[in-house]
Amino acid sequence: MTLEAEKASKLSVIVVLGATQTLAWASSYYLPAILADRIAADLGMSSSWFFAAFSTSLVVSALVGPRVGRTVDAMGGREVLAASNIVITIGLVALAYAHSQTGLWFAWLILGLGMGLGLYDTAFATLGRIYGSEARSAITGITLIAGFASTIGWPLTAWGASELGWRETCIAWAVAHILIGLPLNRFMLPKPADLVVSPKANGKPHIRLDRTMILLGLAFACSWMVVAAMAVHLPRLLEAAGATTVQAVAAGALIGPAQVAARLAEAGVLKRFHPLVSARLSVVLHPLGASLLAFAGPSAAAGAFAVLHGAGSGILTIARGTVPLAVFGSENYGYRLGLLGAPARVSMAAAPLTFALLIDWYGAGALIVSSLLSIVALAGLCALPISPRSGPMGK
Numbered sequence: 001m002t003l004e005a006e007k008a009s010k011l012s013v014i015v016v017l018g019a020t021q022t023l024a025w026a027s028s029y030y031l032p033a034i035l036a037d038r039i040a041a042d043l044g045m046s047s048s049w050f051f052a053a054f055s056t057s058l059v060v061s062a063l064v065g066p067r068v069g070r071t072v073d074a075m076g077g078r079e080v081l082a083a084s085n086i087v088i089t090i091g092l093v094a095l096a097y098a099h100s101q102t103g104l105w106f107a108w109l110i111l112g113l114g115m116g117l118g119l120y121d122t123a124f125a126t127l128g129r130i131y132g133s134e135a136r137s138a139i140t141g142i143t144l145i146a147g148f149a150s151t152i153g154w155p156l157t158a159w160g161a162s163e164l165g166w167r168e169t170c171i172a173w174a175v176a177h178i179l180i181g182l183p184l185n186r187f188m189l190p191k192p193a194d195l196v197v198s199p200k201a202n203g204k205p206h207i208r209l210d211r212t213m214i215l216l217g218l219a220f221a222c223s224w225m226v227v228a229a230m231a232v233h234l235p236r237l238l239e240a241a242g243a244t245t246v247q248a249v250a251a252g253a254l255i256g257p258a259q260v261a262a263r264l265a266e267a268g269v270l271k272r273f274h275p276l277v278s279a280r281l282s283v284v285l286h287p288l289g290a291s292l293l294a295f296a297g298p299s300a301a302a303g304a305f306a307v308l309h310g311a312g313s314g315i316l317t318i319a320r321g322t323v324p325l326a327v328f329g330s331e332n333y334g335y336r337l338g339l340l341g342a343p344a345r346v347s348m349a350a351a352p353l354t355f356a357l358l359i360d361w362y363g364a365g366a367l368i369v370s371s372l373l374s375i376v377a378l379a380g381l382c383a384l385p386i387s388p389r390s391g392p393m394g395k
Contacts, residue, residue: 009190012188013130013190014138014141014142014145016184016185016188016189017123017127017138017142018142018145018146019145019180020081020085020118020123020181020184021119021120021123021145022145022149022152022153023173023176023177023181024119024149025153026149026150026153026154027088027173028088028111028114029119030149030150030153030154030157031153031157031170032050032051032054033232034157034158034161035161035169036050036051036054039098039166042166043098043100043101045101045104048353050104051352052353053101053105053108055352055353056109056349057112058345058346058348058349059112059346059349060109060112060113060115060116061112061113061115061116062341062342062343062344062345062346063342064116065116065121065339066338066339068080068116068117068122068125068338069121069122069335069336069339070332070334070335070338072125072334073129073332073333073334073335076129077122077126077129077334078185078186078189079186080118081117081118081126081189082185083118084122084185085118085182085185086177086178086182087110087118088111088114088115088118088174088177088181090110090114091107091114092171092173092174092177093171093174094106094107095107095108095170096170096174097167120146120317120320121321121334121337121341122334123142124321124337125333125334125337125338127139127142127321128321128330128333128337129330130190135322135325136271136325137267137271139321139322140263140267140271140318140322141267144260144264144267147259148256148260150256151256157169157173207335207336209339212327212328212384213336215380215381215383216324216327216340216380217340217342217343217344218377218380219377219378220343220344220377221343221344221346222347222373222374222376222380223282223316223374224320224344224345224348225344225347225348225350226351226374227348228349228351229351229354229355230286230309230313230370232351232355232356233355234248234309236359237364237366237367238252238302238305238306240363240364240366241293241298241364241367242297242298242364243299243302247298248302250302251302251305252306254303254306254307254310255306255307255309255313256310257310258307258308258309258310259310259311259313259314260314261311261314262282262310262311262315263315263318266278266314266315270315274386275318275319275325275326276323276326276386278319279315279316279319279381280378280382281312282311282312282313282314282315282316283374283381284312285308285309285311286308286309286312287370287371289308290305290367290368291371293305293364293367320337320340320341320344321337324336324340355369355370
């Protein structure tokens with residue numbers, strides 16, 4: 001294959017996975033932000049109980065993550081990702097036909113399995129299986145595309161709920177998985193025979209939970225708890241700090257562009273450095289923004305805080321895939337992602353309720369806790385040395 005053909009092939013894989021990841025995130029993880037209140041009211045339950053079901057789904061996704069990673073290591077990712085489209089479709093249909101709390105919980109358990117099968121960790125593992133240690137640019141590429149999942153998904157879900165109804169909107173997303181996501185994942189990704197694999201890839205993996213694994217797991221759990229908390233509570237936190245509603249909403253609107261800009265920087269300037277450098281930068285930006293907010297006040301620094309936090313979370317998404325690849329290599333990469341991602345998904349499940357309580361008790365003081373979590377993550381990442389012989393991908 002010529003260099004031009006290789007580039008075209010890689011670009012097509014990035015576009016396919018970017019598109020299917022956008023669909024997967026928009027129709028699962030980002031769904032509650034728009035539909036939670038509508039569904040809760042229709043089923044005669046509180047929004048808190050709805051989010052309890054959603055949080056449980058994240059725990060389910062964490063539990064299946066290691067097994068999913070091992071499957072991708074063994075057979076490639078296209079069948080797993082295609083299966084995720086089917087499972088998410090079933091979950092969305094179950095949600096559309098839920099008429100009780102029991103039905104709602106059942107639907108979110110299925111959606112949790114679908115998220116465990118089909119979100120970033122599986123996509124990253126798929127890329128690691130295809131490109132080995134050269135997967136960093138592809139990982140960055142799909143996050144650049146899928147970074148617009150909320151930008152695309154929230155307006156579409158809101159429009160559907162308003163014009164069609166929330167049940168019909170769930171059905172529409174389910175149809176999109178069958179007509180768009182499933183064919184792209186199943187037929188447009190490379191066959192297993194085309195994958196670049198280690199001769200040791202077959203057989204049962206033996207991964208020791210050593211100091212490096214524990215530190216990375218801790219760092220990702222702490223940092224992703226902050227990201228999940230801010231995704232739900234950032235406007236409320238800014239208002240607790242003294243910002244007006246208009247200022248809080250305007251600041252929140254800066255997060256998406258900041259994420260995209262940071263990922264472009266990762267694809268450009270930061271790709272020259274080891275991924276651990278990017279990871280350390282990603283976790284230091286939130287406490288830096290919180291410090292600016294504390295000293296300058298919300299009128300002057302609310303936007304700066306949102307930009308710094310958004311940039312950090314944008315880079316962190318890439319680091320979640322590139323750091324394990326650089327540190328450990330491509331062998332058993334999917335299984336490692338599943339193991340490292342499990343604590344992060346559990347912490348993300350706990351974040352909305354934990355920070356809701358912290359804001360109720362301490363107001364903007366909750367930012368002290370989020371900053372401390374980021375500092376713990378930074379300490380864990382700084383405790384991992386960058387080998388002198390490592391290049392940008394640790395080779």
